Amino acid sequence: MITLLFFAHLQEAVGEERVFLPHFPKTVKELKEEVKQRYHISLKQVMVAVNEEYARDEQTLQPGDIVAFIPPVSGG
Amino acid sequence: MNERLFVITDKPISVEEVIQKVMRPEAGAVATFIGTVREWTKGKRTLFLQYEAYVSMAEKMLAQIGAEIREKWPEAKVAIIHRIGRLDIGEAAVVIAISSPHRNDAYEANRYAIERIKQIVPIWKKEHWEDGTEWVGNQLETKSYPAGKPEEEDLR
Numbered sequence: 001m002i003t004l005l006f007f008a009h010l011q012e013a014v015g016e017e018r019v020f021l022p023h024f025p026k027t028v029k030e031l032k033e034e035v036k037q038r039y040h041i042s043l044k045q046v047m048v049a050v051n052e053e054y055a056r057d058e059q060t061l062q063p064g065d066i067v068a069f070i071p072p073v074s075g076g
Numbered sequence: 077m078n079e080r081l082f083v084i085t086d087k088p089i090s091v092e093e094v095i096q097k098v099m100r101p102e103a104g105a106v107a108t109f110i111g112t113v114r115e116w117t118k119g120k121r122t123l124f125l126q127y128e129a130y131v132s133m134a135e136k137m138l139a140q141i142g143a144e145i146r147e148k149w150p151e152a153k154v155a156i157i158h159r160i161g162r163l164d165i166g167e168a169a170v171v172i173a174i175s176s177p178h179r180n181d182a183y184e185a186n187r188y189a190i191e192r193i194k195q196i197v198p199i200w201k202k203e204h205w206e207d208g209t210e211w212v213g214n215q216l217e218t219k220s221y222p223a224g225k226p227e228e229e230d231l232r
Contacts, residue, residue, distance in 0.1 A: 005130065007128060007130060007198065007200060008128060008200035008202070008211045009211040012211075045213075049130075049133060049198070052130075052132060052133040052136055054196075068130055068133065068198070070130070070198050071200065071211070071213070072213040073194065073195070073196070073197055073198055073199055073200060074194070074199070074200050074201040074211075074212040074213065075127070075129070075134075075158055075169075075170065075193050075194060075197045075198075075199030075200075075201070076111045076158075076169065076170050076190055076193045076194045076199075
């Protein structure tokens with residue numbers, strides 16, 4: 001199982017802050033594809049963090065990972 | 077003394093407390109930046125703002141900015157506090173205090189800190205305008221992430 005976290009407008013679009021995925025895709029890229037299709041959202045300009053570290057598309061996922069979908073940030 | 081230097085809080089920020097975190101005998105300068113909630117943006121009126129963060133990661137990213145600053149300006153000491161939740165006009169959203177032996181380092185490192193916050197720290201601002209609401213995207217408006225992620229350079 002992996003945990004997905006959504007923030008800001010993505011959280012509103014998905015309707016959940018946190019989603020538990022019983023299976024897990026092999027890579028960040030595959031997960032993004034699945035999330036796009038499942039929730040009908042665009043992930044353009046959205047960054048992904050795995051266990052609180054920014055991750056690239058080719059990063060592989062492990063059971064227990066926490067994957068955050070991070071829209072463009074606007075702190076400050 | 078509270079030595080937590082990189083903090084996300086849902087309470088009002090005391091500027092004096094942030095400054096105290098970086099005060100020390102070696103300091104000849106303290107540069108403080110206060111980011112405040114603006115009422116008017118290009119003629120559009122903000123009623124209040126709401127900030128949200130991925131708190132655990134945001135604190136890690138603030139600490140990373142601190143590490144980057146120590147590398148570039150080894151004599152500087154940094155404290156950064158960012159507030160989340162509902163903020164009214166004029167309230168401080170972020171306070172950055174940097175002390176160093178000489179003023180130039182303090183000014184430069186402080187500028188660097190706010191620019192990096194706007195690139196890598198997972199905090200989002202929701203504008204509550206007079207006529208609706210909107211999540212603000214990348215405020216820099218200079219940077220997009222065509223690959224869907226920040227480039228190596230953004231992450232350093």
